[in-house]
Amino acid sequence: MPHIKAAVAHAFGEPLVIEDVDLRAPEGSEVEVTLDAVAICHSDISFAEGAWGGSLPAVYGHEAAGRVSATGANVRGLAVGDSVIVTLIRACGTCASCAGGKPTVCETPYDGDKGPLKTADGGKLHQAMASGAFAEKVVVEQAQVVKVSHDIPKDAAALIACGVITGVGAVVNAAGLTAGQDVVVIGAGGVGLNAIQGARIAGARRIVAVDMSEDKLEIAKEFGATHGVLATGAKPWRESYKALGGRGADAVIVTVGAIPAYNDAPKYLGMGGKVIMVGMPHSGATSEFEPVMLAAMGQGMVGSKMGDVVIQRDIPWMVDLYLQGRLKLDELISGRWSLDQINEAIADTKTGAARRNVIMFNR
Numbered sequence: 001m002p003h004i005k006a007a008v009a010h011a012f013g014e015p016l017v018i019e020d021v022d023l024r025a026p027e028g029s030e031v032e033v034t035l036d037a038v039a040i041c042h043s044d045i046s047f048a049e050g051a052w053g054g055s056l057p058a059v060y061g062h063e064a065a066g067r068v069s070a071t072g073a074n075v076r077g078l079a080v081g082d083s084v085i086v087t088l089i090r091a092c093g094t095c096a097s098c099a100g101g102k103p104t105v106c107e108t109p110y111d112g113d114k115g116p117l118k119t120a121d122g123g124k125l126h127q128a129m130a131s132g133a134f135a136e137k138v139v140v141e142q143a144q145v146v147k148v149s150h151d152i153p154k155d156a157a158a159l160i161a162c163g164v165i166t167g168v169g170a171v172v173n174a175a176g177l178t179a180g181q182d183v184v185v186i187g188a189g190g191v192g193l194n195a196i197q198g199a200r201i202a203g204a205r206r207i208v209a210v211d212m213s214e215d216k217l218e219i220a221k222e223f224g225a226t227h228g229v230l231a232t233g234a235k236p237w238r239e240s241y242k243a244l245g246g247r248g249a250d251a252v253i254v255t256v257g258a259i260p261a262y263n264d265a266p267k268y269l270g271m272g273g274k275v276i277m278v279g280m281p282h283s284g285a286t287s288e289f290e291p292v293m294l295a296a297m298g299q300g301m302v303g304s305k306m307g308d309v310v311i312q313r314d315i316p317w318m319v320d321l322y323l324q325g326r327l328k329l330d331e332l333i334s335g336r337w338s339l340d341q342i343n344e345a346i347a348d349t350k351t352g353a354a355r356r357n358v359i360m361f362n363r
Helices: 042-048 154-174 190-202 214-222 236-243 259-268 291-296 311-324 339-350
Strands: 003-008 017-023 030-039 063-071 083-086 117-119 137-141 145-147 182-186 206-211 227-230 249-254 269-277 300-303 333-337 356-360
Touching: 003 339, 017 137, 017 339, 030 083, 030 154, 042 339, 063 137, 063 154, 083 154, 145 311, 154 190, 154 249, 154 269, 154 311, 154 333, 154 356, 182 190, 182 259, 190 206, 190 214, 190 249, 206 214, 206 236, 214 227, 227 236, 236 259, 249 259, 259 269, 333 339, 339 356
Parallel strands: 182 206, 182 249, 206 227, 249 269, 269 300, 333 356
Antiparallel strands: 003 017, 017 117, 030 063, 030 137, 030 356, 063 083, 083 145
């Protein structure tokens, strides 16, 4: 097996270690992608901290873009040199969820312990989230990869793989927002800003951003929010009602994994509205709400994984929006780092000030 550089987690909560690992060649319907960029998502950080358990040692990272450098014998429609976005959505295409148009909740399990990665001495190395993209190259299923135009820079393209499809998709697919409806987005970080963009693109009447930071609320307005509400107030949902002309929202998108945000989310809703649950708290954390209010007002709460996207349909659309200047991606990038700087980039992301930090691979 050829050696590649990767950032390896050996213990939860400890810094990642840059080391040589083995990556086997693609087989069957697998594709090898030489990466140009991988963004740091909060899910990577939560996994590396042990928030949801998992197997170690592991290579995290799942928000990536690069070029195809090898293909398995059964790959069709992709060739060496193609520009691609790599996602964690490893859809089998045949289970009930995939067949029903919901590939983000594919029911076919994947064991990352038995994936294409090995330690340099041939030991087990977990390919986290079916990607393992904190590395120079990945080998993934063709179903996880979308061919895109060479015109989109790889750092911008990488963001689409998770943060963008999750935020935009939560509004367009999960909430099913229609023109003229009102939206509240709780959390104005990377995913939240994309939910705001999704609401703007879908034709929302008013878009209220809710966050703990005044600075983030100002940034949210640059991405399309019409109003900003500080979550530090006693009853911030009342300010949201005022911003929406005395009514509740048709959709509330919760993009942070904070329990207080989930406790309060239904309070922002109007009649018949629904909460879209995107942010992921740590395992074991629980939230409280009044079921009678949801029942009496015809409201609902639904989870949305990866924006409920179909990547071969939705990613080309989003790339096209970017190339038209209608979807902001470059403005989401807070910093560009090398693989050797990944721990510093993670620390910067954890401050909450960064929108997205991107690891760049110099070719």
